[in-house]
Amino acid sequence: MNMEKFIYLFRGGDIDTNSPEAMQANMQKWYTWIDSLNKKGSYVAGDPLQRTGKQINGKKKAVTDGPFVEAKESVGGYIIVNANSIDEAVEISMGCPIFDYDGKVEVRPVQKM
């Protein structure tokens, strides 16, 4: 067993209606998926993110509001998982509910320093 950490970065996948039932159902799907990740021993941590916040840039450490990115490109959340390989991490990500709403998952291995 060779467990390594990977991060999932979620993009897009916004629900296209305002219906509270749809929102509730979607939340339930995330809950179920994360629960299943935990039972497999893969889940480490994760949270949804607000779409925008602050940015601090370069040597000057300039603080601005942002980023202002198209909805389908902006990072809306992350989950850290344990997996034996990136292929396994990809496979685990297949159950993510974000795909129901045409979202994206980016899988990045953690860089050992």
Added chain:
Amino acid sequence: MVHDPLTMIQKDINKTIDHLFRHEAGKMVAVLTRLFGFPNIDQAEDIVQDTLLKALETWKYGKMPENPRAWLYLTAKNKVIDIIRRQQVKHKINTDISYLLKSEYTLVPTVQEMFTENEIKDSQLRMMFACCHPSFSKEAQITLILNTLCGLNTHEIADAFLSNEETIQKRLYRTKEKLRKEKISLDYPGTEAMDERLEAVLKTLYLLFNEGYNSSHTEKLIREDLCEEAMRLTILLTENSRTNLPYTHALLALMCFHASRFNARLDDNGFIILLKDQDRKQWNQFLIRKGNEYLSKAAMGDLIHEFHVEAAIASLHANASSYDHTDWKMILQLYNNLLEMNFNPVVALNRCLVIGETEGYDAAIRELEKMNELEENCHYNTSLGEMYFKTGRKEEAKKFFTRALSLTSSHAEKKLINNKISKCEE
């Protein structure tokens, strides 16, 4: 005395609210403790208290919501979520579901899930098992269950056990310190520990029921509440596959049979009415039927527990059309079985009374006089008094009744005994 309509309505609302609060407090404490972990039980209780207080303030003047229970749950849920988000939980949360509380993906659905019907029942079951952990003394176990699951405050618990509030407070404080120190959790006991723990839970519920049934507490409502709570929790156990063993059903049958006589035991003046004098039409037939149902469910498997035998005895009384038509011989047989399983002086005492019915009162007196370890027991002395009275020896009877009078603090019992003494003097 004239009451204005508003006061009357307010009184009714207060009664409803009292009942609702007593009913829901225990459930909410169980759920919150499940969420926060056993070490945080004090905080769980505080949140429930705050919720109930908020309800009282908001519901003033009859503005009760359509679904008060849902209102309570929603308020508690919001408080819980807020506290978790602000990381204001006192002791580290270390449960099988704590990871779900750490992520905004799962925090709200988890809290909501825990307030659903099945999870509320599950949390109460876990609480029952945790409260009966072998590290706690018997008194601590029952005090903990009354305080946490049954929503009784220290004053009410002190009243029910004829103890004082300070003792109960100290006991609760020490017990909670202990559970933190020994890291006792709300996890179900493992399969090996399960049998023992279930037995501890059932015995505690039996004690709880007896406190309500035999209690010298003058407030009838408290006594009914105790019996009701014991039965409610036992019913929970019969509804869960881990715990619905035959002897769980036996205990429930026993409780049903006893409870069926609740209204016939005291008259309007607070006099105790003995079994032979009770108006059997006052016996609750629904409860007797239920008792019979549970008793047949208990008749499975090979293991016979004391609860089985006690339930069988209670069943023979409950199903008899009159005192004289009771199957005393069978009851005597069952008492003999019970004593073989486990000698208990109170059971032996009651057996002597049965002998009074099968072999006559002189035989009963002979049996009773063998048991002098019970000299300081009130029931022992009233029994001897009763037997001597029945055989026409009033002087002797009076001696024992007078002795008994000094051995009880119950108003109802004192009244009964004084009545008996005056009959001896006629």
